[in-house]
Amino acid sequence: MRISRRAATATAIAITSALVMTACGGSGGSSGSNSDASGKVEGTVKFQTWNLKTNFKDYFEGVIGDFEKKYPDVKIVWIDQPAEGYADKLSADAAANTLPDVVNVSPDLATPLAKAGLALNLDQAAAKYKDEYLDGAWKSHEMPGKEGTYAFPWYLNTGPMFYNKKLFKDAGLDPEKPPTSYDQLFKDALTMADKSKGKTAMLANAPAVEDFGRYGVKLMNDDMSKFTFNEPKGVELVEKYKELYDAKALDSGALTSVAESAGRKFQQQSIAMNPGGAGDLKKYKTEAPSLYKNIGITPAVNNTGKDNMYVQGLMVNSQSKVKPAAVEFAHWVTDAKNQMAFAHKVAIFPSTKGSLDDPYFSQDGGTDEGRVRVAAAKALKTAVNYTPAVFSEQMKTALKNEVAKAMQGKKSAKEALDDAAAECDKLLQQAG
Template identity: 70%
Template sequence: MPMSRRALAAAAVTALVLPLSACGSSDGGGGATADASGKVEGDITFETWNLRANFKDYFEGLIADFEKKYPGTHVKWIDQPAEGYADKISADAAGGTLPDVVNVSPDLAAPLAKSGLALDLDKAAAKYRSEYLPGAWAGHQVPGMTGTYAFPWYLNTGPLFYNKTLFAQAGLDAAKPPRTYDELFADALQLAHKSGGKVATLANVPTIEDFGRYGSSLMNKAGTGFAFNDAKGIELLTKYKELYDAKALDPQVLTATPESTGKKFLTGAVAMNPGSALDLDHFKKQAPSLYKNIGITDQITSTGHVNMYVMGLMVNSRTKRAPAAVTFAHYVTDAEHQMSFAKKVAIFPSTAGSLDDPYFTKEDGTDETRVRVAAAKSLKNAVNYTPVLFSEQMKTALRNEVAKALQGKQSPKEALDNAVKACDLLLQQQG
């Protein structure tokens, strides 16, 4: 039974950044480059992140096929539980026991790259780069460093649901939902006005991804500090303040959770909300009238690129079997194997051309396919807006300052200046 896209990708969203101090001494920030040329042979270790329970047969079959294709190789598969995964990698890095091929999200790869433990694939595997979507390949690049430090594996994104009935009641064209932030702000104010403040458009405060999709720089080019307090960032938060004052944001927006925002959308108190095929199935059972009037559109963006979450496979730069490790990491993430994995679980391949497959382009009337096609379409030119150095603590710092701005306790500029200051301090502590 396919596992939900949300469940599989949860780790990409909630992963904690590794403390750099745990990764051993730096050798020049990725300067170590193992020689990946030569014969593919020998024993390597492959570590995944909470995948054995649901995909044991898939990975055992994939490994067996690899060993058959490359006689003389042996892959030892290690699967770690989701809880404590970052700590486990940190301990292995410090102790010199990091596996040859490691399942990482960008924020886990970044400190390893800075400490010289992640192989630079722009040097060691440049011949494979064109096989992947540009945005996916760039997902494991680190600000302030040159190079790419993991093969992109599976991708995730989420479409946006909207209530066509609420749009129509507000005098908006339900067939033309907002696609840019300017359109969103205009529609949200109209929805709030026409409903007398009873219908909010959103139940979420802006996140770092919103600042990215709006066009903020997020970080300086050197990767040494954050920059979402630039003119674009201040403009975005100022607009959200206007929505908050006009009741175009849900009154409980400052304490919202994914579950609470889902309930708001279910009851018609909120007009737009991100979701998945699982949500559609829930609406079909719990709110059939809503289900019949749900529209699906892309994430809001003013840059032309939606946000993606990306998982990757990193190669240990100190592996003694570089040819085998690089070849295996590529094998797992090539178009054929990503496609086969995507048909077992609702995720998306990062390989160029794969999203043109009928599996991702043709609907069959089911909710799962309806969402899959909508999401796949937006992924072709998506980017990972979440800075690889942006930790959970930083997300909390930003959210706290945004809340103060929405409540009028400080100006949008003051809020973002304070958030950047707090995040820069946390960034320095990582180093």
């Protein structure tokens, strides 16, 4: 189970203009503008999740059973789809008007469904529940060009940074004061590269879209119809990273690096900072004890005071014939009690207000899992989802490729970002 759902399938969906016409004009369904979810809570609700049954069957059957006891006139039919091809399955169901009543989505998956009129506007249909959720989580399923929120926020995650205290100390840096701003990160990285004569890099990855957000770059215009990450601050970020790359303060493989290779380099102690989780700590304890004893945990660097949030949601099908029951069930699954129970079974975090103040998220208990959990929970209280909901996998690739050209000196940072923005604008227009 990929809790952050950052795999390519998480952003592969592309509902075209033809599908928008089908969804809005298909027979047997109500208009996407129908946000009335009042009425008796009754009927059969089809509930679809994404690769959860294998590991969490008992948990979900308990949640469903309790709901059916409270609402005896409701029957929940749970459908769990495999991760492989999940986006394509959503697209096919949307085109055929067979989308389930309650659907597990991430913001990028919800966006084309909302555009097609298939996602219920919860600011209208479930406004009474809005204040139960963290502001950043509720806003994460807002859609460009549309008012409202189109999925209940469900579980959250974020990526605290691990850093190697010994490498910091060897470079003459304070191992108890890792960088918290980008200016300090760039300064420390250059110092480390200089002291190690280019043998130790601070980071293993070139900047991705969430890094632009954390740096304070405005990623899109106000109506989210055009990308703006090529603004001067975005250009400045790429120029700073090129400076690191040229000084060997950024790993030589950064332009093609993936999470797994970056993790290996951190384990080999050739880079000093890298995102990580509790599972990584366990691995380092066994496989790299000299690294493990020197690991520090710190929030990801940012200039905004807010970390990056990865979020999952539950969307209610606007064409559902059992909307009152579907809304109540989606809220039930995502309420504080059930999210807290889920968080005790897997390393995720509730999106409900107050939940992150629970001792489970504020006291580490002296364990590795606890150390990571407390650091992440603290960051999530004010975190936001920097990745625009419309930013597809193709757009990520376009940005990555152009940033690489800037790093290699094939283009200026301005030219590379202008080209990346133009390509992303083109892809946005094609998506309708």
